[in-house]
Amino acid sequence: MGILEVKNVNKRFGGLQALGNVNLSIAENTVHAIIGPNGAGKSTLLNCLVGKLIPDTGSVMFDGQSVLGRKPYEINQMGISRVFQTPEIFGDLTVMENMLIPCFAKRDGAFSLHAIGSVASEKDVFEKAKQMLSDMKLYDKREMHASSMSRGDKRRLEIAMCLSQEPRLLLLDEPTAGMARADTNNTIDLLKQIKEERDITIAIIEHDMHVVFSLAERITVLAQGTPLVEDTPDNIKGHPKVKEAYLGETQTV
Ligand SMILES: Nc1ncnc2c1ncn2[C@@H]1O[C@H](COP(=O)(O)OP(=O)(O)OP(=O)(O)O)[C@@H](O)[C@H]1O
Ligand SMILES: [Mg+2]
Numbered sequence: 001m002g003i004l005e006v007k008n009v010n011k012r013f014g015g016l017q018a019l020g021n022v023n024l025s026i027a028e029n030t031v032h033a034i035i036g037p038n039g040a041g042k043s044t045l046l047n048c049l050v051g052k053l054i055p056d057t058g059s060v061m062f063d064g065q066s067v068l069g070r071k072p073y074e075i076n077q078m079g080i081s082r083v084f085q086t087p088e089i090f091g092d093l094t095v096m097e098n099m100l101i102p103c104f105a106k107r108d109g110a111f112s113l114h115a116i117g118s119v120a121s122e123k124d125v126f127e128k129a130k131q132m133l134s135d136m137k138l139y140d141k142r143e144m145h146a147s148s149m150s151r152g153d154k155r156r157l158e159i160a161m162c163l164s165q166e167p168r169l170l171l172l173d174e175p176t177a178g179m180a181r182a183d184t185n186n187t188i189d190l191l192k193q194i195k196e197e198r199d200i201t202i203a204i205i206e207h208d209m210h211v212v213f214s215l216a217e218r219i220t221v222l223a224q225g226t227p228l229v230e231d232t233p234d235n236i237k238g239h240p241k242v243k244e245a246y247l248g249e250t251q252t253v
Contacts, residue, residue: 002027003168004025004049004201005026005061006022007023008021009021009022009045009055009059010056010058011041011048011053011225012056018041019041019048019225022058022222024220026203030202031204031216032202032216032218033212033215033220034205034220035221036221040222040223040225046082046171048060049067049203050076050080051067051072051075052072052084055068062079076165079168080169080170080171082170082172082173083155083162083171083173085177089146090146092146094142094144095138095141095149096133096142099157099160100126102165103164133160135160136156136159137186138156138160150178152176152183159191167200168201169202170200172204174205176208184210184211191215192215212233213237219233221245228241
């Protein structure tokens, strides 16, 4: 039994079957990658796991409890944090102000911008926010407006915001998209370090196979809304089903 159990999940958008009978089990304390060509349904699946989309049928259980029907912040409180494909930070706030949102949310048990004003003098929360920014090599940019950050820096800020909530399950949708290779490698190292230091399960959606094979212990290949194969990285390399999934695309593994 995995920490996350997805059973028979279907999701249609009008006439399009974006997810068709998806079954997925993610084991606790592993890094599980979900790969597949553009439009395979990867983000749709992730969005169904965090309350952003509601599947038409099927079940999604986290640690024995259903996430379906719960609000995104409730799912967050259950111990699931996520980085969406499109950065969801507050552009008019500074990097530090963005960082303070989940730090206070963790302490106060709710997402609330208001919380910043009411408890801004709390030293421990600031210290934690500072530490997370330093870990992500963003501390020098703490006064910058988030809207003026590079895409790669925005992604790193989002990862830091998620980690500050000390999730048990971290869901990352293309966390290194738009990053230069050096930043991608820093992010890989950071995720490895976090994995060593904490009890955390990571599900990562990625097109960059360097990231996938650096981090993943299990890989699920999704194509046209359905898992084609799930296996270890060694067995996925050169697997005929992977070639089938990517047929016609330049990506090879
Ligand atoms: N809100 C929506 N309304 C209608 N169709 C959608 C919606 N969201 C996604 N789709 C469609 O569902 C399919 C799966 O999309 P999804 O974004 O999950 O793919 P993906 O695997 O994440 O792709 P990518 O690698 O490009 O991010 C695509 O055909 C997409 O156009
Ligand atoms: Mg996507």
